[in-house]
Structures are given as C-alpha cells and as structure tokens.
Amino acid sequence: MTHSAGVRVTGLGVRLTAAGSPQPAGLVDSRTPEGIRAGEDETAHALAAATTAVCGLGPDTRLRTGTVWASSTAGLQEYAQTCADIPALGPGRVSPRRAARSAYTGPVTAVSVRFGFDGPYLNLTGAQDAGAHAVVEAARMIEQGQCARVLVGGSAAWPAVRPGAARPRSEGAACVVLEKRPGVGGGTDVRLLERTRVGPGAAARDDGPASFIRGCLERMGGRPRRVVLSAAAGSHIPAGVVSQLCAAPCLDVEARWGDLGAAGGFAAVAAAVAMSTRRLEKRNPHILVLAIGAGNAVAIEVTSRRGGR
Numbered sequence: 001m002t003h004s005a006g007v008r009v010t011g012l013g014v015r016l017t018a019a020g021s022p023q024p025a026g027l028v029d030s031r032t033p034e035g036i037r038a039g040e041d042e043t044a045h046a047l048a049a050a051t052t053a054v055c056g057l058g059p060d061t062r063l064r065t066g067t068v069w070a071s072s073t074a075g076l077q078e079y080a081q082t083c084a085d086i087p088a089l090g091p092g093r094v095s096p097r098r099a100a101r102s103a104y105t106g107p108v109t110a111v112s113v114r115f116g117f118d119g120p121y122l123n124l125t126g127a128q129d130a131g132a133h134a135v136v137e138a139a140r141m142i143e144q145g146q147c148a149r150v151l152v153g154g155s156a157a158w159p160a161v162r163p164g165a166a167r168p169r170s171e172g173a174a175c176v177v178l179e180k181r182p183g184v185g186g187g188t189d190v191r192l193l194e195r196t197r198v199g200p201g202a203a204a205r206d207d208g209p210a211s212f213i214r215g216c217l218e219r220m221g222g223r224p225r226r227v228v229l230s231a232a233a234g235s236h237i238p239a240g241v242v243s244q245l246c247a248a249p250c251l252d253v254e255a256r257w258g259d260l261g262a263a264g265g266f267a268a269v270a271a272a273v274a275m276s277t278r279r280l281e282k283r284n285p286h287i288l289v290l291a292i293g294a295g296n297a298v299a300i301e302v303t304s305r306r307g308g309r
Contacts, residue, residue, distance in 0.1 A: 006189050007139050009273060010149065011177030013053030015045055016170060016257065042073055042157035045173035046107035047114055049153060053175050054115055063179075066119030066147035069108035070134040070154040072127060072261025107155050107173075119147035124262070127293030128230040129195070130154070131265025132300055135178075136192045142180050149179040154266030170258035174267050188273050193219045193299040198235070198292060210237075213245050216288065216299040224248050224288035224301075226275060230268035233259065235292040246288060265291035269300060276304035 046069065108123045122137055124130040131154035138152035153175025181188070193216045217223065227246045229239050230253040239252035251271065253264045260267060272287040289300040 006181035007142060007178040008181050008188060009176050010179050011053040011055075011057055011151070012270075013049035013051065013153070013176075014172075014174045015049040015052070016172035016174070016260075042071060042155050042173075043106050043110045045157060045171065046111055046153065046155045046175075049155070049173040049175045050111045050115065050151060053151060053153075053177050057177060063148040064119045065115075065117040066138070066141050066150040067108050067112040067117050067121035068124070068134045068138040068141070068150055068152040069111060069121075069175075070124040070126070070131040070262035070266055071107050072125075072130075072154075072156040072263070111151065111153075115151075117151065119150070126296065127232045127261055128265035128268070128291040129293040129296040129298040131262035131267070132230065132269050132289060132291030132298040133192075133195060134262075134266055135190060135269045136298070136300060138178050139190045142178060149177055151175055151177050152266070154260075154263035156261040156263045170260050172260070172263060174263055174270060176270055176273075188276055189301075189303040190269075190273075191301040191303070193288075193301055195296070195298045197295060198297045210241070210245065212292075212297050212299070213242065213290065216290070217246065219299075220286065220288065220301055222286070225285040226251070226272075226287045228253065228268045228272045228275075228287065228289045229292075230254060230260075230264040230290070231292040232261075232294050235294070235297075237292060242290065248288075265293075265298070269302065272300075272302040276302050 105123045108121050111117075112121045120141065122134075122141075124134050124137070134152050134154060138150040141147055141150055153173055155173035157171050194212070196212060198212050224246055225248060227242055227248050227250040229237075229242050229250055231237055233254075239250045239255060243250035251268075253260070253268050253271070257264070257267070268289050268291055272289045276285055276287050285304065287302045289298075289302060291298045291300075
C-alpha cells in the first residue's frame with residue numbers, strides 16, 4: 001500500500017566533504033555548501049548542516065518541531081576512537097561527551113537538544129534506503145499531526161580504515177526542514193511507492209533490483225520524467241540500466257559525489273524535490289527516487305504542486 005503526503009521545504013543545510021564537486025541539481029540555490037575537514041565526527045556534520053537549515057526559520061516558537069535523522073555509521077567512528085584512547089590515555093582522560101556521540105542515536109539526539117525541538121524524534125540506521133525513508137517518515141509525522149514541521153536529514157562519517165570500499169566514500173550531512181503544504185500555493189507531494197528486500201534472500205525476485213523497478217513503474221501508472229538513484233556498492237545496478245528501464249534521464253548520486261551512505265539516500269530525495277519545483281516544464285514532473293542499500297530498497301515518487309493544484 002502506498003502512502004502520500006504533501007509538504008513544502010522551508011529550510012536547507014548541506015555540509016559535505018565533496019563541496020568542490022558539482023552540486024545536486026537545484027539542491028542548493030546560489031550558495032556553496034560549507035566545506036568540512038574529513039575526519040570530523042558524524043554528530044559535528046549533523047549539527048553543522050542543521051544550523052544552516054534552521055537559521056532562516058522564523059522565530060515562531062508555537063510550531064512544534066520534530067526530528068528525523070538517518071545515519072550509516074551510527075557513532076562507530078567515535079566508539080572506535082574511544083576504545084583506542086582509553087587504554088592509551090588512562091581512565092578519566094576521555095571526554096564523556098564522546099560516549100553520547102558514539103551511541104547510535106547520537107546525531108538525532110544532538111540536533112534535537114541543540115535547537116530545543118519539542119516534537120518527537122526518530123533515528124534510522126542503515127544505508128541509502130534509510131536516508132530516503134527518513135523523508136517519508138517525516139512527511140508522515142506532519143500529515144498525522146504529530147508536529148507542525150520536521151527537520152529531516154542524513155549523515156555519514158567513515159572510519160579511517162575502509163575495508164572493501166568499492167567506490168570513493170564521502171563524509172558529511174544534509175538536511176531540510178519540512179512543513180505541511182498550504183492549501184494555496186506551491187508544495188511537493190512525497191509518495192512512498194514501495195519498501196522491500198532486494199538482492200540475495202529476497203523472496204520471488206529472479207532479477208532483484210530490476211523486478212523492484214518494474215513494480216515501482218506499475219505503481220506510478222506511467223514513466224517518470226526523471227530518476228534519481230542512490231545505490232550502495234553491493235546493489236549491482238548501474239544508472240544506465242535504471243535509465244533504460246525507466247526510459248528517463250537518471251542522476252546517480254554516488255557516481256557524482258561518492259558513497260554517502262544514508263546521507264546519499266536522503267540527498268537523492270532532496271535533489272528530486274528541488275528538480276520538481278523548477279518551472280522548466282509546463283506539466284508537473286513526476287520524479288522517481290530509487291534508494292537501494294545492501295539488502296533493502298525504497299522507491300519514492302516526488303511531484304511538485306504549483307498554484308494550489
């Protein structure tokens with residue numbers, strides 16, 4: 001069963017190590033994302049991106065704000081460093097703040113507490129699929145009235161040792177602030193098409209991701225105008241195959257900005273939202289977002305709504 005929600009973006013924060021590379025189409029306006037030093041912990045990435053996203057919000061404290069955050073590394077780097085420092089430095093010489101940041105809920109807790117958000121907060125841990133699904137969860141929270149707006153994002157900070165990395169890995173975070181779409185004016189429809197297992201062990205899927213994509217096209221009821229793909233290295237589905245199956249141009253997040261894990265899946269949805277709000281086409285474009293992790297996949301349909309239509 002599909003789920004649909006109408007939202008609008010009121011804040012944006014992008015903080016990536018790959019800031020010098022081409023930016024996601026329309027994801028950032030005329031500004032350049034703030035560059036960072038590789039090796040900073042994941043919570044620092046999340047807080048920096050969130051600071052940019054909320055700085056333009058109004059001072060209206062009546063809006064109950066929730067937080068949804070997706071993380072790939074879930075404090076692993078901080079935990080590994082703590083384990084190395086305790087025997088080297090001795091008891092009592094490691095900051096207790098690092099312990100909180102090594103917890104798997106570190107980024108979402110830090111963001112929620114730093115800005116005093118009084119709404120519920122939700123942590124998702126996983127690969128590209130978790131980052132994309134975070135947007136769906138945020139939209140659901142708004143649609144169900146749990147909060148008036150949600151800061152939703154994803155982050156990753158890879159440890160220095162990167163065994164088996166099949167493609168360059170990038171670090172950083174990206175997030176947006178979502179609010180309920182007004183009855184009049186523009187906005188964006190975010191519709192969850194499917195969330196399922198793919199790859200080895202997936203039931204009754206002879207060709208894995210290809211079957212998943214065909215099923216998504218059936219649920220859309222037609223071909224998308226564009227496709228945004230975020231796929232983990234083990235997903236074995238190149239952008240060229242996606243473009244051929246969907247008969248539409250495909251933006252490959254990892255090919256352009258490196259492996260961002262959960263942050264890559266989130267960036268795919270954010271880029272699709274930015275594309276959908278462009279006024280380059282007369283018709284409201286339907287954009288298909290495919291976020292495929294090591295074993296799970298999420299498909300989201302993004303559609304702009306202009307002038308209250």
